[in-house]
Amino acid sequence: MSVKQSIEFFLLLPALIASANVSCQDTVITWMDATFEETDEDRAGYFRKGWAENGLWMIEDYFIDGQLQMTGSFNSSEEKNKHGLFVFYGENENKLTEGNYENAYLDGIWTKWYEDGSLSEKGAYYRPISKGPKTLAGNSQVAEQLELSRVELSVFKTGNWEYYHANGKKSGNEVFDKGQLITANYWNEDGSEAGDKVVLEQTASFPGGNYWLPKYLKRYIKYPLEERKKRINGIVYVQFTVDRDGNIKDAKIVQSVSPNLDSEALRVVKSMPVWHPAIMHNRRVSMIYNLPIQFALF
Numbered sequence: 001m002s003v004k005q006s007i008e009f010f011l012l013l014p015a016l017i018a019s020a021n022v023s024c025q026d027t028v029i030t031w032m033d034a035t036f037e038e039t040d041e042d043r044a045g046y047f048r049k050g051w052a053e054n055g056l057w058m059i060e061d062y063f064i065d066g067q068l069q070m071t072g073s074f075n076s077s078e079e080k081n082k083h084g085l086f087v088f089y090g091e092n093e094n095k096l097t098e099g100n101y102e103n104a105y106l107d108g109i110w111t112k113w114y115e116d117g118s119l120s121e122k123g124a125y126y127r128p129i130s131k132g133p134k135t136l137a138g139n140s141q142v143a144e145q146l147e148l149s150r151v152e153l154s155v156f157k158t159g160n161w162e163y164y165h166a167n168g169k170k171s172g173n174e175v176f177d178k179g180q181l182i183t184a185n186y187w188n189e190d191g192s193e194a195g196d197k198v199v200l201e202q203t204a205s206f207p208g209g210n211y212w213l214p215k216y217l218k219r220y221i222k223y224p225l226e227e228r229k230k231r232i233n234g235i236v237y238v239q240f241t242v243d244r245d246g247n248i249k250d251a252k253i254v255q256s257v258s259p260n261l262d263s264e265a266l267r268v269v270k271s272m273p274v275w276h277p278a279i280m281h282n283r284r285v286s287m288i289y290n291l292p293i294q295f296a297l298f
Contacts, residue, residue, distance in 0.1 A: 027051045028077075034239060034254045045252070050077065056084060063091065075103065090115050102127065106155045114166050121281065123161030126178050127154070154179075163281040165189045166244055171283035186282040194282055202279040204242035204287040206272070217293060221268050224260035228297065232258050236265040236293045244284040246274040257295065265293045 028051070031044035046069065050059045057077045061070040072086035082101035090096050094117040099110030106125040114120050156179025163172040172186040186194035206213040227233070237255035240248050251269045253262045269291065278287035 034252050050079075052077065067091065067093065072101075080104070092116075099125075115286075116166075118166065118168055119162075119164050120285075121161065121163045123157060123174075123176075124159045126156045126158035128156075128178075156180075163283060165283045172281045174281075189283075198282050199279050200281060202276075204246070204278040204289055205276045207274070207276065216272070217268060220271065221293070221295070222264060223295060223297075224264055227258055227260050227295070231297055232261065233295050233297050234258075234261070236261055236295065238265050238269045238291045238293060239288060240269055240291070241286055241288055242275045242277060243286045244277050246277045248272055248275070254290065261295050264295075268293070 027049055030048040030050065031039050031041050032046045032048060033039040033043055034045040036046065045064055047062050047064070048059055049062070050057055052058070056073040056075065057079065058073045059071070059079070060068065063069050068089055070086065070088045072082060073084035075081040075083045081104040083103055085100050086098070087095060088097040092115060094115060095113055096115070097110070097112050099106065100108045102108075105127050107127060109122065109124050111122045112120040157174075157176040158178050159176060161172075161174045161176065162170065163174075165171045167189055169189060169191050170187055171189075172184065174184045175182045186198045186200075188194050206216070234257035235255070236253065236257050238251055239254045240251035243249050248270060251266055253266065256262050277284045279285065
């Protein structure tokens with residue numbers, strides 16, 4: 001399961017700037033949509049500022065209102081391999097995540113916080129150093145060695161990992177030795193031991209699960225009259241956050257069909273009942289969810 005995060009900008013640009021990428025004194029400004037794909041200014045949800053410095057490609061991402069959302073760096077302006085310190089911020093300007101990348105791999109201590117700034121988790125990653133594949137006779141031997149090299153480059157948790165409930169009490173403590181879990185202990189939100197019934201991971205879900213979600217959508221979606229007359233149909237993708245209490249927050253369109261269909265999709269999503277929140281390491285966590293909503297005429 002992945003429990004998924006976002007981006008922004010800090011500077012108002014002159015009205016004459018209309019292209020997706022703009023170079024200003026060696027600084028490149030990129031407009032991005034809600035999924036962080038490059039777009040034009042009118043559809044942008046975030047901005048990225050990038051520039052070369054000390055052999056790295058530095059970036060700063062901003063929310064559309066100019067508030068900093070992320071800082072980091074890549075090996076090159078192609079932005080393929082993350083390298084160096086990355087820091088993510090919430091809309092309240094508090095840090096959410098901080099950690100280092102080494103040539104695209106998680107490296108060293110990584111720390112996460114809740115929106116209010118309280119500690120969520122902390123631990124270290126370990127990456128074995130690979131000497132690369134050897135040249136061997138026979139294709140099967142080469143393929144086997146390449147696969148071994150790929151496995152050797154995997155990233156593992158190592159040492160002590162601590163997890164916390166939103167109220168500040170510890171939810172779990174896991175000890176790893178280069179990826180192998182050695183010991184683990186978990187506690188409930190009241191501080192009592194979780195015991196054998198502990199839930200380590202669980203994705204956010206609609207009440208009744210995937211069986212009832214499409215039935216709910218089918219029952220409550222009202223096909224806009226104008227789109228019905230013009231026989232406009234398609235799939236609207238809505239992204240939203242299921243918070244720690246199961247509430248739907250920050251719903252937005254990430255793939256549009258038409259203004260009316262988009263509005264109806266948002267209305268239905270925002271009116272959904274409380275979900276079952278996601279669980280990670282024995283604590284309730286927020287989760288970003290992408291929901292495709294199909295509008296079809298038969």
